[in-house]
Amino acid sequence: MRRAYGVRIMNSNHPEIRRLKREGNVAEIHGNKFWNSSFLVMDYLxxxxxxxxxxxxxxxxxxxxxxxxxxxxxxxxxxxxxADENVLPYMALHADVNDVKVTGLKMSFQQLTVEKLKQYDVILGADICFWDEMTGLLYNLIGRAFKAGVSTVMIADPCRPPFGALVEKCRKKYGDNVHVEEKWLTRPVHASGEILIVRR
Ligand SMILES: C[S@@+](CC[C@H](N)C(=O)[O-])C[C@H]1O[C@@H](n2cnc3c(N)ncnc32)[C@H](O)[C@@H]1O
Structure with a gap:
């Protein structure tokens, strides 16, 4: 277990993580560990x-x-x-060890309708734009979020091409409401990338 930005994060070989894997919770879309881009957003926030x-x-x-x-x-x-329900027990476990309550739902970006998005003020995501098709899915989701009244969307990435394409599409559509924050961290890990911040 390590601690960063006040949050306890379990290593992949922690007995509780291994127990969840043994019980059959095997992530299918790269949600098998904690990814570093979240640190970029934590540092920004x-x-x-x-x-x-x-x-x-x-x-x-x-x-x-x-x-x-x-x-x-x-x-x-x-x-x-x-979209992968197998990751949700890992979220619940980390909520427990960090002594907070969060709600986890199996749902894809595509399933987040304007109606559902009305329940939120801010949308955050890290390391979620790694396949070409994700550019369009996230761009459309940002549009629905603003229709729903969400004020801010922040997505962090180590600058893979699909993320670069998302930044460009957002710049064209939202102009000055887009800010791209470049980040280089040496602690708690070496991590770099950008945070796309789009405000309504
Ligand atoms: C690289 S992991 C990043 C996980 C986490 N954000 C982090 O930083 O540790 C990408 C996550 O996006 C999820 N994902 C991929 N495509 C998705 C989609 N269309 N809708 C919802 N979640 C999706 C995967 O299941 C996976 O948990």
Missing amino acids: KKNPLRKRVRVLEIGCGWGLLGIYCAREFDARVTGID
Whole structure:
């Protein structure tokens, strides 16, 4: 177990993680571990905090540590969605060890309708734009989110091409409402990338 940004993160060989794997919770779309881009957003939010009790939706949450960070730091009301239900027990386990409550749902980006998105103020995601088709899925989701009244969408990535394409599409559509934050971290790990921040 390590601790970063005030959040406890279990290593892949932690007995509780191994137990969940043994019980058959095997991630199928790369949600098999905690990915570093979440640290880029945590670092940004540390300096640019969210308001208290904000309603956060973490998309492609995997182990859900970005949402859990928001629950701890900002007392945020957090929901994590992921297309792969096998990741949700890992999110629940981390919520427990971090002493926060979060809601985990099996749901894809495509299933997040305007109606469902009305429940959230901020959407966060990390390492979720790695296949070409994800560019369009996330671009459309951002459009629905703004229709629903979501104020801000933040997506972090180590700058893979599908993410670069998403940034370009958002710049064209949302102009000055797009900010791209470049990040280089040396602690708690070496990590670099960008955060696409789109405001309504
Ligand atoms: C690389 S992992 C990142 C997990 C987590 N965000 C993190 O930073 O540790 C990508 C996650 O996105 C999920 N995912 C992929 N495609 C998705 C889709 N269309 N809708 C919802 N979740 C999706 C995967 O199941 C996986 O958990």
